[in-house]
Amino acid sequence: MSPDEYCQNKAAQSGSSFYYAFLFLPPERRRAITALYAFCREVDDVVDEVHEESVARMKLVWWRNQVAELYQGRTQHPVMQALAPHVQAFGLPQEQLLAVIDGMEMDLDQARYESWEDLKRYCWHAAGVVGLLSARIFGQTQEQTSDYAEKLGLAFQLTNIIRDVGDDARRGRIYLPQQELDRFEVRTSEILNHQHSERFEALMAFQTERAQELYRDAMRALPAADRRAQRPGLLMAAIYHALLNEIARDRWHVLEQRISLTPIRKLWLAWKTWVSGGRGLQRKLGR
Template sequence: MPIASMATDLDEAFEACRRETAEWAKTFYLGTLLLPLEKRRAIWAIYVWCRRTDELMDSAEAQSRSVEELAERLDHWEQQTRDLFNGHVSNDLDAVMAHTLERFPQDIQPYLDMIEGQRMDLTWTRYPTFEDLKLYCYRVAGTVGLMTQGVMGVDQAYTSAPWSDSPDTSDAAVALGIANQLTNILRDVGEDRGRGRIYLPQEDLDRFGYSESDLMAGRLNEAWRELMAFQLERAREWFTRSESGVRWLSGDARWPVWTSLRLYRGILDAIERIDYDVFNRRAYVGKVNKLLDLPRSYALAQFR
């Protein structure tokens, strides 16, 4: 269906994307509100595409499907995504993505890689090494950095001179996605075990003497605290890697990105505050702390 035929519904579709982002990604959503409207709406559209992809595997309805049925759904979604990148639009949510791709052109590969990440969830319920987990984190979250970096844009100060080369922010964008996914994993250990999934690398469980049965029982002991402290430090290292790319971004994107980065990293501090008890309590950054961090992130965006 041509995008033009959906023009009257486009604003409504973007509003639907806004509402969904606000409902399901509160910390991320706060950062997007600091962007100019056009960039803000593009990020919402990309987020909803990613959520639609994730829901193929993680929705309540998906839990009743067989592996074969889920694989078929992913194959269908991949074809629909390829069609979208070729200009074929079948509904309003496709239309907002097509509009976003038209305004902010990008490569299809990160989108296909994310679908591959969902395919990993068909067969992977354990991750032997961190290298295995890192691949998963790249596919389901590092790709988001690649999808959104073109929307954020690069500061013209780095590209306006004839001899200038546009800086490559890809590594930092991927690092931020991996950091965010590692944070999700640490926050959601209790929830994931209920679905029979353990994302913490098996090599790390062995290293700290914390067994899979301990994890399934939600056992809080010194081995668990040492294991989690190690995992939090690793996640923080990935956030630090991501920081190097923020200064290259366009002026209207640096504050939102710093805000999202710092607030999401704050979840790691929240895990420490609940003494690593992610089995029984949810770690989150409160509204007051979110508001207090805005001027700090603004200062970093101006001077770092």
């Protein structure tokens, strides 16, 4: 199996909405973004699948060394071998790849967040910086596109947090800011015990509106000159925004189930957004 095939399998097996955006890219950009996504999956799996904290930390140190060697022209892991040709071609900064690992390490350091500012910092490392890297691969030409990519990454991560409240609680994690749980009088024990309530719905409606505002801010920030190049991000935005709306329509019943879109619906949303060039989505969300 070649390094590119390894990354392709990693992306396809994940079932992520990101995979649908990759399908429409030219071959070189598709290989680059697939390698980047596989890198993110590898380091994320360290935290999700390695149950001994000390072992997980050692593995993240190993991945840091892999990033350092990548920029020295040496690669061992197939993901890094697949990523190597694209580092210089797309100007991918070493510190941003390391920032992704920082985000995974934050999951080992804490399972609660006091404020939105604290959570936003985590979201930047988990997804905002991935947005910045992705925008380069897609073909960024305007500086303002970085603001779009960063905000869109935050919107994606907050959507994931809203969707995964129940799954995260089963792992002993609550990403929703403690200050906001207190504001809506939702106890952590209620979330850990999967107790749905009107207070919980109010809390989740607040989080959803924050995510909606991030989508709106991202769309407003995207320059027209880069809209065509950034269509893969707009495809993902169409899918993630539809998921966010689906969760809200279901009254945020996320404590005991994981709400998702069907593969055919994801593909339809991706195709429709690609064909329209993302103009309709930008108009709709950027109002």
